[in-house]
Amino acid sequence: xxxxxxxxxxxxxxxxxxxxxxxxxxxxxxxxxxxxxxxxxxxxxxxxxxxxxxxxxxxxxxxxxxxxxxxxxxxxxxxxxxxxxxxxxxxxxxxxxxxxxxxxxxxxxxxxxxxxxxxxxxxxxxxxxxxxxxxxxxxxxxxxxxxxxxxxxxxxxxxxxxxxxxxxxxxxxxxxxxxxxxxxxxxxxxxxxxxxxxxxxxxxxxxxxxxxxxxxxxxxxxxxxxxxxxxxxxxxxxxxxxxxxxxxxxxxxxxxxxxxxxxxxxxxxxxxxxxxxxxxxxxxxxxxxxxxxxxxxxxxxxxxxxxxxxxxxxxxxxxxxxxxxxxxxxxxxxxxxxxxxxxxxxxxxxxxxxxxxxxxxxxxxxxxxxxxxxxxxxxxxxxxxxxxxxxxxxxxxxxxxxxxxxxxxxxxxxxxxxxxxxxxxxxxxxxxxxxxxxxxxxxxxxxxxxxxxxxxxxxxxxxxxxxxxxxxxxxxxxxxxxxxxxxxxxxxxxxxxxxxxxxxxxxxxxxxxxxxxxxxxxxxxxxxxxxxxxxxxxxxxxxxxxxxxxxxxxxxxxxxxxxxxxxxxxxxxxxxxxxxxxxxxxxxxxxxxxxxxxxxxxxxxxxxxxxxxxxxxxxxxxxxxxxxxxxxxxxxxxxxxxxxxxxxxxxxxxxxxxxxxxxxxxxxxxxxxxxxxxxxxxxxxxxxxxxxxxxxxxxxxxxxxxxxxxxxxxxxxxxxxxxxxxxxxxxxxxxxxxxxxxxxxxxxxxxxxxxxxxxxxxxxxxxxxxxxxxxxxxxxxxxxxxxxxxxxxxxxx
Numbered sequence: 001x002x003x004x005x006x007x008x009x010x011x012x013x014x015x016x017x018x019x020x021x022x023x024x025x026x027x028x029x030x031x032x033x034x035x036x037x038x039x040x041x042x043x044x045x046x047x048x049x050x051x052x053x054x055x056x057x058x059x060x061x062x063x064x065x066x067x068x069x070x071x072x073x074x075x076x077x078x079x080x081x082x083x084x085x086x087x088x089x090x091x092x093x094x095x096x097x098x099x100x101x102x103x104x105x106x107x108x109x110x111x112x113x114x115x116x117x118x119x120x121x122x123x124x125x126x127x128x129x130x131x132x133x134x135x136x137x138x139x140x141x142x143x144x145x146x147x148x149x150x151x152x153x154x155x156x157x158x159x160x161x162x163x164x165x166x167x168x169x170x171x172x173x174x175x176x177x178x179x180x181x182x183x184x185x186x187x188x189x190x191x192x193x194x195x196x197x198x199x200x201x202x203x204x205x206x207x208x209x210x211x212x213x214x215x216x217x218x219x220x221x222x223x224x225x226x227x228x229x230x231x232x233x234x235x236x237x238x239x240x241x242x243x244x245x246x247x248x249x250x251x252x253x254x255x256x257x258x259x260x261x262x263x264x265x266x267x268x269x270x271x272x273x274x275x276x277x278x279x280x281x282x283x284x285x286x287x288x289x290x291x292x293x294x295x296x297x298x299x300x301x302x303x304x305x306x307x308x309x310x311x312x313x314x315x316x317x318x319x320x321x322x323x324x325x326x327x328x329x330x331x332x333x334x335x336x337x338x339x340x341x342x343x344x345x346x347x348x349x350x351x352x353x354x355x356x357x358x359x360x361x362x363x364x365x366x367x368x369x370x371x372x373x374x375x376x377x378x379x380x381x382x383x384x385x386x387x388x389x390x391x392x393x394x395x396x397x398x399x400x401x402x403x404x405x406x407x408x409x410x411x412x413x414x415x416x417x418x419x420x421x422x423x424x425x426x427x428x429x430x431x432x433x434x435x436x437x438x439x440x441x442x443x444x445x446x447x448x449x450x451x452x453x454x455x456x457x458x459x460x461x462x463x464x465x466x467x468x469x470x471x472x473x474x475x476x477x478x479x480x481x482x483x484x485x486x487x488x489x490x491x492x493x494x495x496x497x498x499x500x501x502x503x504x505x506x507x508x509x510x511x512x513x514x515x516x517x518x519x520x521x522x523x524x525x526x527x528x529x530x531x532x533x534x535x536x537x538x539x540x541x542x543x544x545x546x547x548x549x550x551x552x553x554x555x556x557x558x559x560x561x562x563x564x565x566x567x568x569x570x571x572x573x574x575x576x577x578x579x580x581x582x583x584x585x586x587x588x589x590x591x592x593x594x595x596x597x598x599x600x601x602x603x604x605x606x607x608x609x610x611x612x613x614x615x616x617x618x619x620x621x622x623x624x625x626x627x628x629x630x631x632x633x634x635x636x637x638x639x640x641x642x643x644x645x646x647x648x649x650x651x652x653x654x655x656x657x658x659x660x661x662x663x664x665x666x667x668x669x670x671x672x673x674x675x676x677x678x679x680x681x682x683x684x685x686x687x688x689x690x691x692x693x694x695x696x697x698x699x700x701x702x703x704x705x706x707x708x709x710x711x712x713x714x715x716x717x718x719x720x721x722x723x724x725x726x727x728x729x730x731x732x733x734x735x736x737x738x739x740x741x742x743x744x745x746x747x748x749x750x751x752x753x754x755x756x757x758x759x760x761x762x763x764x765x766x767x768x769x770x771x772x773x774x775x776x777x778x779x780x781x782x783x784x785x786x787x788x789x790x791x792x793x794x795x796x797x
């Protein structure tokens with residue numbers, strides 16, 4: 001799958017499937033058409049496209065189209081946000097994109113009223129023969145041809161190309177459709193998807209005799225794998241849009257891919273149903289089930305059928321169990337096709353103990369599937385691990401190829417986790433024992449949604465719990481927590497010793513950063529950690545924490561969470577002191593966790609005074625952190641200090657205007673309804689650098705959820721700039737205006753940008769401006785007039 005998106009470990013239920021549909025349904029699930037290649041004009045030099053990704057922007061109305069060439073990392077962040085930028089850097093650059101050699105072309109089509117739209121960048125060429133020697137990017141917007149959801153989408157695409165100098169010219173090309181793709185062709189990705197089409201005769205698969213099929217049916221039953229009810233319907237669920245590069249075309253093709261599953265029958269159509277995909281069960285709401293395609297033969301498959309499923313902890317082969325159930329229902333041609341294709345590819349990470357190699361005999365493959373299926377159950381809270389241990393032990397006993405030292409050690413870790421705790425409730429030992437039930441998702445050492453409760457409690461206990469934590473640094477008991485390493489190595493279920501080590505490592509601050517972990521077990525070196533703890537005891541916990549809370553390591557981005565949490569719990573009176581030291585000694589280190597801890601303190605006056613000191617700091621980032629925390633602690637003082645800080649908007653920007661702290665400061669104005677604050681914001685913005693003006697106008701207009709009063713305040717603010725003819729000429733200072741607001745128009749007047757943004761707020765049509773780089777003064781004037789007229793009406797609504 002080449003659509004860039006976050007795939008959850010448990011993508012079941014309405015929210016998960018909704019996410020899949022929102023990202024994937026971009027050109028219409030019923031379409032399987034090819035596109036004619038477009039020849040570049042004579043004299044143009046094509047720039048090689050070396051990587052390509054489909055993206056999906058915010059699901060909100062009013063997002064304008066966006067077109068840009070990206071030649072640096074911060075430009076990429078500006079275009080797609082920090083999280084997606086980091087993913088693209090890793091995927092395109094491995095680990096970072098070399099911007100000396102490559103650049104990126106990005107096209108977003110802006111908000112669309114339904115799913116089914118997709119952007120395709122057709123080609124990128126350098127025009128040495130043209131007078132402007134521009135970089136021309138041709139792109140096309142595919143519109144839905146079949147089933148769509150009436151939801152707001154923001155389709156986009158980004159490509160990596162060879163770096164070249166020149167200003168970009170983006171040209172939208174109409175979609176040119178050719179003859180439909182013939183049905184019944186072979187799958188493009190062996191072992192991963194089945195082409196839709198009529199039934200075709202192929203060579204006999206290893207288990208295509210009736211006797212072998214019947215044995216596989218018996219194996220499924222004996223292994224205890226989930227089976228669909230006899231009256232369950234075979235259906236296809238949309239999975240994603242596959243991006244296929246054809247050798248004879250320069251235009252990529254999008255083809256829908258589906259998962260086959262069995263939908264449980266229900267007398268009440270409004271109730272949630274169960275969809276069994278292979279061996280993995282997921283919930284399916286009435287709305288979701290209405291979008292499923294009923295399958296009656298190989299000939300009516302709606303698109304390519306996936307043979308793997310990765311929405312659980314570990315990727316699993318779902319084609320073989322589905323093939324067996326299809327055989328039981330008399331769909332022998334479909335069963336044979338699934339059986340043939342599932343053997344062509346491996347499933348999972350090759351270094352994982354849950355990897356299924358390609359080419360296994362069906363009966364052996366079924367046991368590998370059972371092994372992975374039961375482990376997926378281990379990651380679920382509340383699953384019966386005693387039963388799972390028994391089933392997995394039987395698998396290793398009966399299947400020699402599964403019986404490896406790594407799998408045997410895994411079962412030993414699981415067996416150790418089954419021993420009931422004898423520690424008193426609430427004790428540190430009991431909290432460590434309770435880690436076997438923690439089902440957190442970790443990315444590297446960081447928990448995805450905050451520290452699990454037992455670990456948070458152990459962190460708060462600090463030195464009181466450290467001796468117990470140190471005793472469990474090599475605890476091999478298995479937890480339910482899934483770890484997805486950043487380096488691309490195999491995901492795994494963490495052991496207690498690793499989770500304990502994460503807490504101790506954070507508690508050690510700068511020193512802990514240098515600690516190494518064992519290649520197997522992911523455990524810290526116990527002797528190194530114990531030596532550190534002896535030094536802490538000699539110094540005293542409070543003195544150590546106050547000293548270690550201010551990082552000295554040069555690459556540290558923020559104060560250490562474990563240390564801040566322990567101080568807040570045991571020594572809350574020292575937090576203001578720690579905060580002042582951070583501001584004085586390490587103003588480059590983020591203090592958001594510290595200001596949150598101060599804001600949660602017991603004495604309102606102390607909280608307010610400490611945060612007020614931060615709100616007057618010389619570093620704009622530290623001021624912003626303090627002001628935001630102060631807005632909840634002391635709203636009146638926050639508004640007073642915000643008014644005092646707003647004039648700094650007129651300061652000369654440091655670095656590119658797109659990354660200015662002045663812009664972040666203006667967002668805090670949404671936290672107050674005071675008219676004098678918004679008046680001060682307007683006056684300060686009017687005095688600001690023209691580039692800052694444009695950034696503020698864009699940023700405030702980007703707020704997605706607004707009450708009517710907020711929309712009115714925003715409209716009044718933007719309307720105050722409809723007469724500001726100040727011109728921003730990006731060519732005059734390329735570094736300052738790198739990735740700037742309205743970059744599509746290097747020469748841009750403030751009043752025109754205010755009118756364009758105000759049009760999105762007041763629902764004034766700006767379709768004529770989408771993708772255009774040559775807007776005339778007359779067009780801008782008409783837009784300003786239309787917006788002003790709508791604004792006058794809006795004031796009286």
